[in-house]
Every structure is written in C-alpha cells, then in structure tokens.
Amino acid sequence: MATCPPFDFSDKYYHTSGNSCVRQTSFFAGKAVLNQSVGYSVILGFGAFFAFFTSFLVWLEKRYVGARHTSEWFNTAGRNVKTGLIASVIVSQWTWAATILQSSNVAWQYGVSGPFWYASGATIQVLLFGVMAIEIKRKAPHAHTVCEIVKARWGTAAHLVFLVFCFMTNIIVTAMLLLGGSAVVNALTGVNIYAASFLIPLGVIVYTLAGGLKATFLASYIHSVIVHLVLVIFVYLVYTSSSELGSPSVVYRRLAEVSSRSRICQEPISHNGQACGPVSGNYQGSYLTMLSSGGLVFGIINIVGNFGTVFVDNGYWVSAIAARPSSTHKGYLLGGLVWFAVPFSLATSLGLGALALDLPLTASEASHGLVPPATAMALMGKGGSVLLLTMLFMAVTSAGSSELIAVSSLCTYDIYRTYINPDATGKQILKVSRTVVFSFGCFMGILAVILNKAGVSLGWMYLAMGVFIGSAVIPIAFLLLWRKANAFGAILGTIVGCVLGIITWLLVTSVEYGRVNLDTTGRNAPMLAGNLVSILTGGAVHAICSFLRPQNYDWETTKQITIVEKEKSELAVDEFKEEKLISAKKWIVKWGVGFTFVIVVLWPLFSLPAKEFSKGYFTFWAVVAIAWGTIGSAVIIILPLAESWQTIQSVMMGMFTNDxxxxxxxxxxxxxxxxxxxxxxxxxxxxxxxxxxxxxxxxxxxxxxx
Known part of the structure; x- marks a missing residue:
C-alpha cells in the first residue's frame, strides 16, 4: 500500500479504506463554509451600503463643490477626472471576477507561468489603449461613445455593426462577472446560485442610477482600496505569516514535492481532474518553470481575448472621455502597471498556495473559480472565506457598474439620440440613461441564471470571448489611428473575422476531439485557433480593403460631434492644445510600447534560461510579487486622495459651515x-x-x- 497520506502537510484530505489510501474527491464537496445569512448580507448589505454611501458622496460634491447633475455629467463625469482617480478606475474596471479567480486557476494548472501570462497578457491592452485615449481628445473631443465616432467617420451601416459588437462585449464581460461571483457565493455560503446571479446586479443598479459615472468612479476608488488591502493581506499571509506555508522556501519545497515523478496518482489516492504529479507540457513536469506549453498557449489566448474586452468595451472609451486631457495618458499607464499586481501577486500566492497545500480541488471546481476561496479557507478558515468573498464582491460590483454606464451611453447617444430623438434634451437623455441602467442590470441577472443553468463556467467564457469580439479590435484601432481606413473594410473585416473565428473554433474542436460540447470547445487548441483567426482576419481584411480604396479622412466630422448641454468647464484652454496632446501621445507610445516589450518579451526571455527555478530564483520571483503588490496598493490608495485634497477640504469646510x-x-x-x-x-x-x-x-x- 502507498504511504498514506503521501505528505504530512495534507493529511486531513486523505484517509485509509481497507488497504487503500483514499484522497478526498473534491475540496468543497457541496458543503458551504459560511451561513447563507452571510452570503445574503454581503450581496444585499454591501449593495445597499454602497448605494447609500456613493450617492451621499455625489451629493456632497454637488452641494459643497458645485457639480451640476446634467446628462453630460451623468455619462462623462464632467470630462475632468484626474490621473489618480482614472488609474484607480482602470484598475477597478479591469479587476473582474476572472482577475481574482481565473488567474489562480491558471496558476493551479500551469504553475508560475500562469499568473505571469494572465497579468502580462491583460496589462498591455490598457497600456496601449492610452494611445487611443489621447487620440479621442485630439480627434473627437466631444464624443460620448466609441460608436458615435464610428458613425461620424464611417456612416450608419458601420455604426450598427460596431454597436452590435460593443453590446456583445458588455454582455460577455458582465456575464463573466456574474458567473464568477455567483459560483463563489454559492460555494462559500450555500446561497442559491440562481438567486445570487440575480441579486448581485441590484446593488450596482442602485448606486449607478443615483450618481451616474461619477458615482461609479467614487465607488471604484473605494472598491479598489478594499481589493488592494485584501490582496496585501493574502500575499503576506502565504509568503510571511502563515503557519502552514509562511515563506517562499516552504512554498518552493512543496511545489517540487507535489509535482514529483515518484508520486502515485492512480485512483483512489488521487482522482481524475485533481492536481497530482508532473504537469503535462511543463519542463520536467515542474510547476516552477516558465517553459510551459500550456502556459504559453493560455498567454496568447489571453492577449487576443483581452484586446477585445478593452478596445471593443465602451467602458474604457467612457473612462478616456471622462479623463482630464493632461491626466489621460498617465492615468492609463499607471492603471495598467498597478493592475498587473492584482492577478500576478494574488495568483502567485493563492494559486500556488493551493498546490503547495495539496488541496483536493477538481478541474471543475477550478474552472468555476474556486481555487482562491479554497486556499483562503485552508489558511484562515471562515475569516479567509469572508475576506475573499468581500474582495470578490468589490470586483464584481465595481466592474459591473462601469459596464452599466457603458451600455447606458451606447443606448442613449447611439440609439435614442441618433435614431429616435435627435433633438433630445438633457433631461430626456438622463431619463433614458437611468432606464437603460435598470433594464440592462435586470437582463444580465436573467442571462446569468440561464448560463449557470446551461453549465457555462467562468473559465470557458474567459477563453471564448476573443473568438466572438476579437475581429473588431484592429478596425476600432484603425478608426482613430489610420486616415486611410475605409468603412467597407471595417464592416467586412469585423463580420468575416467573427464568422471565420467561430467556424475555425468549432472545426478544430470536432477534428481534435470528435465531438463538440462545452468541455471540448473549452480546451486550449480550438480556443487558440478561434481567437487568432478572429483577430487576424478582421485586421487583414480591413487593411487590404483600405489599401485598395483608401478613405484619406481628415477627422472633421468626428470633431463636429456635439455635446447636449453646454456647461462651464473648469479645464484650461491649453489642455486641448494640439502640441500638448501630441507630446502626450509621444509619451504614452514610448512608455506604453516600452513596458509592453518588457513584460511580454524581455521578462519571459530572461526567465527561460532558469529552466526549473532554483530556490533562490523562486524567492526572488515571490519577492517581486510581494513588492509589486505592496507598492501598487500604496499608490492606488494614496494618489487619488492627494490629488483631490482641495475638493475634500471644500467639502469638509462646507459641512462645518452654515448652509x-x-x-x-x-x-x-x-x-x-x-x-x-x-x-x-x-x-x-x-x-x-x-x-x-x-x-x-x-x-x-x-x-x-x-
């Protein structure tokens, strides 16, 4: 009989049955750690608290600083948001349920390469989007949405096509937020998964309705603070203070042990779908290497898919529109670099921690995002579960609120004001905005219930998103970057790329595995093929059409997009000077492309010679994760406060002065x-x-x- 348990540190997950050593079949086994009341308190209590608190903050600003609540203000936050708050919003907007959950899933699957490829593969889009954020200030300063710019440049047909793709992006992103959130709430508290799917959006609807984009931005800052505080707690817990792990050397030793070639992995000492023994596709089967074919394939899928969810998500354009011109480029660069720490530091601690503790997680539990809650629970018990639940709820509601505003802007400016009531007043637009926020929130609750019923997981949705929306990425980049790009190429490239991407994805699945279902379509080979065909076809078709019949556009029609209510701007006129914006563009191109090259090319290249990491190299890797998480958290918490100190003082003085x-x-x-x-x-x-x-x-x- 094999030694039982195989490791002393995981004896609680094994028992002897006759002559056999039997491993626990799953970590959660359908049992909730916390009471249902805790789940409902978090979902409804936090939602109600943030609805009240952010509405109160917006009222304070209106009362004591003098902000006017027009439709322009509701959808653009006055176009005057500073660097720190924009960076905080980018971090908050980009911190999905997947950022916390899927990043640890790929750490559990591929080892150290998983968190790295998740973080680097989803940071570069934000860094490079900074260029688009400056271009929108130069070429469409009064736009409200990306689709408004499409209509002004390429006309009605292109406008309708890109409107569909933008809505598709918002639906996919919101679905992922709700799938991840409902799965974790259900696993930790036993709250019915369908009830969780529908209740989570309610709190977000309330505070978004009350204060529009500014409420979303204020809530995003508060959410970012909570997410980063919990992040720092977990990182230090795994690598410094935990009695179970507590140092990089312990984590290193255990990662080597659990992937050992001598480990017995047959039933019942380990069950199908559980992590056990050498990792397929990794150098020497080790978790401690960047030489991982699975990790690299995931990295490519991640890069392609996330270009779609940044460039085709109107939420990022709304944030760029809301930013003060002099803050835009710095805000996006800082936001991207700080965000890198969230998946990288968190998954390097909780994802690798799950492996180092030899937790009996199954592949199904991991794909539903349950790796971080399992590690948090194993290390901190109920306290860890509550912390993780709080962190996740912050991520889901914050990113969800920006999606609501993104959809609201599209419906009000691109459908209502464009096709239904071109002479709409500010009051009418504000009313439509609020109606859309409520309706889309309810619709997404229903859709999340349907997806959960169909068995769609967060991991599947995350890998598939690029297949559906990747074809629109390059045409949208050409929209503001290339004067020759024509409308016909944009329409044809986007539609053909999407159709060919889906066909390739399903065809490769059928050829490779002989059947097409949720399991086989979610595997790496078909996902990689579908993602690449979608993004590359969309770009190639548009480029060829534009070379054959160039548009030679002069940006005049995009500059003529009008605002609904003219209001006094606090921005200096020189904020919009061409030379200032050109200088900002050069700055973001230099630093954005520079950092992209460092984190996608140089970093992995320099780590390859290490092959299987030594203890010293892994310790250095862990220290980088700890330091990046700590510094990033400090910056994102302190900078917005420092920049808004004058406004805070005005509010405080107003509160203690006679009204x-x-x-x-x-x-x-x-x-x-x-x-x-x-x-x-x-x-x-x-x-x-x-x-x-x-x-x-x-x-x-x-x-x-x-």
Missing part, C-alpha cells in the same frame, strides 16, 4: 462670474485693484514696524 452662508457665497460667485464674462476687462481691473490693496497693506505694516 445659508454657503448658498450666499455660491450666489455671489455666480454673479461675479457673469460680470467677468460680460465685461472682459473686469477681471484685469479686479486683479490690479487687489494688487494695489496688498501693496498698501504691506507699506502700512512696514510703517508700523518702523
């Missing part, structure tokens, strides 16, 4: 602004008089002293 006095000061300010606008010399005369008074006061003080 009537504040109203009178506001009224006086408005009168003075009106006079200054009407009489251009008024401000100059005022400044001269102010200077004279200061001079007189100084000379009087000097006279008293002498």
């Amino acid at each position: 009537k006095l504040v109203e009178k000061i506001d009224e006086l300010n408005l009168k003075l602004e009106t006079i200054i606008k009407a009489v251009p010399d008024a401000e100059r005369i005022y400044l001269l008089e102010k200077g004279k008074i200061k001079k007189d006061e100084t000379s009087m003080q000097t006279g008293h002293i002498s």
Whole structure:
C-alpha cells in the first residue's frame, strides 16, 4: 500500500479504506463554509451600503463643490477626472471576477507561468489603449461613445455593426462577472446560485442610477482600496505569516514535492481532474518553470481575448472621455502597471498556495473559480472565506457598474439620440440613461441564471470571448489611428473575422476531439485557433480593403460631434492644445510600447534560461510579487486622495459651515462670474485693484514696524 497520506502537510484530505489510501474527491464537496445569512448580507448589505454611501458622496460634491447633475455629467463625469482617480478606475474596471479567480486557476494548472501570462497578457491592452485615449481628445473631443465616432467617420451601416459588437462585449464581460461571483457565493455560503446571479446586479443598479459615472468612479476608488488591502493581506499571509506555508522556501519545497515523478496518482489516492504529479507540457513536469506549453498557449489566448474586452468595451472609451486631457495618458499607464499586481501577486500566492497545500480541488471546481476561496479557507478558515468573498464582491460590483454606464451611453447617444430623438434634451437623455441602467442590470441577472443553468463556467467564457469580439479590435484601432481606413473594410473585416473565428473554433474542436460540447470547445487548441483567426482576419481584411480604396479622412466630422448641454468647464484652454496632446501621445507610445516589450518579451526571455527555478530564483520571483503588490496598493490608495485634497477640504469646510452662508457665497460667485464674462476687462481691473490693496497693506505694516 502507498504511504498514506503521501505528505504530512495534507493529511486531513486523505484517509485509509481497507488497504487503500483514499484522497478526498473534491475540496468543497457541496458543503458551504459560511451561513447563507452571510452570503445574503454581503450581496444585499454591501449593495445597499454602497448605494447609500456613493450617492451621499455625489451629493456632497454637488452641494459643497458645485457639480451640476446634467446628462453630460451623468455619462462623462464632467470630462475632468484626474490621473489618480482614472488609474484607480482602470484598475477597478479591469479587476473582474476572472482577475481574482481565473488567474489562480491558471496558476493551479500551469504553475508560475500562469499568473505571469494572465497579468502580462491583460496589462498591455490598457497600456496601449492610452494611445487611443489621447487620440479621442485630439480627434473627437466631444464624443460620448466609441460608436458615435464610428458613425461620424464611417456612416450608419458601420455604426450598427460596431454597436452590435460593443453590446456583445458588455454582455460577455458582465456575464463573466456574474458567473464568477455567483459560483463563489454559492460555494462559500450555500446561497442559491440562481438567486445570487440575480441579486448581485441590484446593488450596482442602485448606486449607478443615483450618481451616474461619477458615482461609479467614487465607488471604484473605494472598491479598489478594499481589493488592494485584501490582496496585501493574502500575499503576506502565504509568503510571511502563515503557519502552514509562511515563506517562499516552504512554498518552493512543496511545489517540487507535489509535482514529483515518484508520486502515485492512480485512483483512489488521487482522482481524475485533481492536481497530482508532473504537469503535462511543463519542463520536467515542474510547476516552477516558465517553459510551459500550456502556459504559453493560455498567454496568447489571453492577449487576443483581452484586446477585445478593452478596445471593443465602451467602458474604457467612457473612462478616456471622462479623463482630464493632461491626466489621460498617465492615468492609463499607471492603471495598467498597478493592475498587473492584482492577478500576478494574488495568483502567485493563492494559486500556488493551493498546490503547495495539496488541496483536493477538481478541474471543475477550478474552472468555476474556486481555487482562491479554497486556499483562503485552508489558511484562515471562515475569516479567509469572508475576506475573499468581500474582495470578490468589490470586483464584481465595481466592474459591473462601469459596464452599466457603458451600455447606458451606447443606448442613449447611439440609439435614442441618433435614431429616435435627435433633438433630445438633457433631461430626456438622463431619463433614458437611468432606464437603460435598470433594464440592462435586470437582463444580465436573467442571462446569468440561464448560463449557470446551461453549465457555462467562468473559465470557458474567459477563453471564448476573443473568438466572438476579437475581429473588431484592429478596425476600432484603425478608426482613430489610420486616415486611410475605409468603412467597407471595417464592416467586412469585423463580420468575416467573427464568422471565420467561430467556424475555425468549432472545426478544430470536432477534428481534435470528435465531438463538440462545452468541455471540448473549452480546451486550449480550438480556443487558440478561434481567437487568432478572429483577430487576424478582421485586421487583414480591413487593411487590404483600405489599401485598395483608401478613405484619406481628415477627422472633421468626428470633431463636429456635439455635446447636449453646454456647461462651464473648469479645464484650461491649453489642455486641448494640439502640441500638448501630441507630446502626450509621444509619451504614452514610448512608455506604453516600452513596458509592453518588457513584460511580454524581455521578462519571459530572461526567465527561460532558469529552466526549473532554483530556490533562490523562486524567492526572488515571490519577492517581486510581494513588492509589486505592496507598492501598487500604496499608490492606488494614496494618489487619488492627494490629488483631490482641495475638493475634500471644500467639502469638509462646507459641512462645518452654515448652509445659508454657503448658498450666499455660491450666489455671489455666480454673479461675479457673469460680470467677468460680460465685461472682459473686469477681471484685469479686479486683479490690479487687489494688487494695489496688498501693496498698501504691506507699506502700512512696514510703517508700523518702523
């Protein structure tokens, strides 16, 4: 009989039965760790709290800083959001359920290469999107959505095609958020998975309805703070303070043991779908290597799929539109670099931690996103489960709110204002925006129930997204970057790329595995083929058509997109100066492309000679994960506060000052602004008089002293 248990550190997951050593068949085994009441409290309680809290913050700003709640403000946050908050929003928007769950799943599957390829393969899109964010300020400064720009440049037919792809992206992203969120809530608390699917969007709907994009941004910051605090707790727990693990050397030793060639992996000492013994496709079968064919294939799928969910997701365009021009490029670069830490640091701790603890997770549990909750529970018990649940809820609701605003903007500006009521007033647009937020939230709750019923997992959806939306990526990039790109090529490339991608995906599945179902379509080979065909065909067809019949566009029609309500801007005129924006573009191209090259090419190349990591090399790898997570968390928590300190002071002063006095000061300010606008010399005369008074006061003080 084999030694039972095979490792002392995982004896609780094995028992003897007759002459056999039997491993637990799954980690969760359908038993919830926490009470259902905890699940409902998190879903409904947090939702209600954030609805109230963010609405209160928006009211404070409106009351004491003077923000006006127009439809423009609801959908663009006044186009005046600073670097720190934009970076925080990017991190929050890009931190999906998959970021926390799927990143640890690929760590569990492929070892150290999984978290790296997840993080690097999904960071470069944000870094490179910074270029698009600057171009939108130069070429379509008053746009509300990406599809508005498509219509202005390529006309109605292209507009309708890209509208479909943008909606498809929002639906796929929101579905992933709800699938991951409902699976974890169900596993940890026993809350009915269908109830969780429908209830999670409700809290998001309420605070998005109340405050629009600004409420989403404020909530995103608070959510980012909580996500990063929990991230730091888990990273330090695994690599410094845990009694079960507690150091990189212990994790290293155990990862080598669990993937040992001498380990017995037959039934019942290990069950089909559980991690046991050497890893197929990895160098020496080790978890401690970047030489992993599975990891690399996942990395390519990840890069292709995530280009779709950034470039074709109107949420990122909405954030770019909302950003102050001088903050845009810095916000996207900083956001991308800070976000890298979330999947990389978290999965390097919780994902590898699950392997180092020899947890009896099954492939099904892992694909549903249950690796991090299993590790958190194994290391911290119920406390770890609550922390993970809180972190996940923050990610799901924050990213979900930005998806609601993205869909709201598309429906109001690209459907209602374009085809139904071109003369719509701000009030009408605001009403439609809020109706859409509520309707889309409810629709996604129903869709998540259907997908859960069909057995679709987060992992499957994550790999498949690029097949469906990848074909629109290059045409959308050409929209603002290439004057020759024509409408016919954009339409043809996007549709043909998508159709060929789906055909290739299903064909490879059928040829490779002889049957087409959820299991076989979700494997690496068909997913890789479908993703690559989709994105490359879309780009190639558009490029060929544009070379044959170039458009030679001058951007005039995109610059003529109008805003609905003109309102006083706090932005200096020189913020929009061409030379300033060109300089910002050069900056983001240099740094965005530079960092992309470092994290996708140089880093993996430098780690390949190590083959199977030594203890020292793995310790260095873990220290990088800890440091990046810590520094990134500090930056994303402190910077938005530092930048908004003046606004915070205004609110605090307003709260502790007589309201009537504040109203009178506001009224006086408005009168003075009106006079200054009407009489251009008024401000100059005022400044001269102010200077004279200061001079007189100084000379009087000097006279008293002498």
